[in-house]
Ligand SMILES: Nc1ncnc2c1ncn2[C@@H]1O[C@H](COP(=O)(O)OP(=O)(O)OP(=O)(O)O)[C@@H](O)[C@H]1O
């Protein structure tokens with residue numbers, strides 16, 4: 062069975078309180094640049110650049126071979142164009158594929174970090190020292206292409222947990238990297254995974270040994286700083302039998318007039334009884350009011366519930382990027398395994414998001430749950446695209462999908478593309494979708510109680526997205542709530 | 555505290571209020587009655603500042619300030635409260651959170667600090683007892699799936715939390731069962747003092763047995779056509795609006 066369904070909301074005119082127009086327009090808060098001397102490769106992509114990257118990172122021969130092979134395959138592939146997205150062609154020769162802050166990277170001592178860089182972290186609200194002291198969240202920060210600091214390494218190591226940059230993992234734990242790298246997302250999965258495999262410069266690696274419950278949230282911060290650079294990070298998480306980890310990634314970028322490319326790959330492996338919770342707060346620069354600049358975000362994220370009774374849960378709050386193309390997925394291979402996808406995607410001005418998930422049921426009694434909340438404002442386009450697949454042998458598979466869209470204004474669009482492929486008759490697949498608008502009545506009701514329109518919009522939006530926000534780790538939920546409000550400032554009116 | 559003079563208002567070019575005059579002093583209770591479509595809710599909405607309505611003539615002062623020049627949230631800050639005839643639902647937003655935002659926004663307007671979690675909870679407890687309000691209701695999404703009566707109870711509970719100077723109750727009694735009317739009316743009475751006032755819009759004399767009005771006004775075709783004491787409400791209950799309509803028609807013919 063294959064169904065395709067598109068729900069296009071009718072263009073209902075909503076006229077809002079004229080006073081709403083006075084609500085000040087929101088500006089991107091993280092748009093500063095940092096003056097750090099960078100060590101860069103020349104623009105463009107060819108075998109030499111890949112050799113340059115590999116050499117810079119002092120990689121073993123097998124890694125270089127792997128990259129070059131990926132590059133050869135990429136050359137033969139085509140950029141996907143099935144997304145509900147419109148953008149001019151990307152010139153892959155006009156991108157810098159390697160940019161590293163020029164400084165000695167001392168991983169254990171935070172004191173040696175370039176003060177400018179430290180200030181960057183402060184502005185991002187992730188002062189590493191503070192993080193270390195107060196929140197008990199371990200942080201790995203990646204600026205442009207290179208991982209800068211990993212906090213809490215020692216404490217984690219005591220439990221056998223490895224949390225480091227992927228570059229370091231290639232040096233220190235090559236056997237683990239070789240075993241799992243591209244085991245979930247094949248190099249040739251799509252155009253961008255092949256590109257990423259050829260040129261990835263850093264990212265995080267995380268390994269939780271058997272039976273260990275990671276005692277703190279692990280967190281990675283990605284930031285694009287240098288001009289004309291692309292960021293291609295690679296994240297690999299392996300949760301051995303009976304282990305648990307909660308992982309959070311955040312990202313920001315400076316305001317630039319040119320579009321910048323971000324093409325990441327994240328792979329998760331969960332063995333028997335393991336659980337991985339992966340949360341993203343994506344706040345790449347979305348471009349300005351007229352759609353100028355902004356990050357092109359082409360990301361492949363996939364997890365495999367390899368073992369029985371394992372669970373992988375994706376939570377994403379997507380507020381940034383000019384273009385988002387992203388479908389965090391779960392392969393439910395183990396019996397009784399569970400996959401979850403909770404998403405809030407906000408688009409404003411001229412942003413375009415085509416995001417959703419794939420749940421591939423293979424094992425018996427597997428369950429998946431999809432909750433997607435799309436919020437569109439301005440002239441933006443917001444699409445949910447999801448695939449629920451039930452294989453022949455996957456008896457008693459269950460899926461529940463809920464896709465809700467909210468429109469602010471009448472010039473934006475919300476679209477839903479749910480695909481369902483069921484090959485086993487015992488499967489139960491449920492899909493629900495709604496589209497709503499912030500009503501003038503709701504705003505007036507809030508106003509009457511003393512709440513101004515901007516605050517009212519934030520309250521209503523957070524209410525709408527609550528089921529997803531509740532999935533975020535406590536420390537980040539508050540920040541994410543503010544982010545939703547900021548992203549929509551100036552959108553009502 | 556409230557002085558309405560010759561107020562005219564349109565919606566979509568259609569004149570609904572056609573010269574309202576009304577004075578409300580601190581400590582007073584005014585009842586507004588009138589047939590369906592007379593303009594009662596319109597009057598309430600215009601006072602609260604709903605943007606759909608265009609005021610074409612007249613003035614409204616509230617404690618000496620030009621009410622019509624203020625944004626709806628500023629009017630709330632000044633102490634005006636409207637209990638809606640049809641309260642709206644906001645899915646996912648807990649009633650408690652909503653009320654907390656309202657209380658703190660109003661405090662901010664008045665230059666007061668926001669209530670911390672403990673003080674807010676204390677205030678909630680106090681008012682819940684006063685209004686016989688169910689805790690479970692307050693933890694649910696704002697008005698979502700509330701019964702008609704529960705919505706009205708929630709309106710009055712919010713009034714108790716905000717302690718307005720002028721409360722406009724738009725058919726708060728409709729949809730309430732007999733016990734609930736008594737509870738709500740008791741709540742309103744307990745909150746009364748010499749500084750605040752109530753404008754109660756109702757179709758039924760029954761509410762006025764509990765909330766005893768100083769004045770009863772009949773609104774008809776966008777004007778207050780008759781004012782009196784609470785006896786007028788009994789008369790209306792007995793005779794219906796026909797006798798007033800007749801009186802007016804006779805006047806108009808003359
Ligand atoms: N958008 C609109 N366009 C045209 N007429 C409108 C609009 N909104 C309200 N009206 C009309 O204004 C008139 C007054 O309505 P209002 O709601 O104030 O009446 P009411 O006295 O509160 O009645 P009820 O007792 O039924 O609540 C009605 O005739 C109504 O149909």
Ligand SMILES: [Mg+2]
Nearest residue numbers: 594595596639
């Ligand atoms: Mg009415």
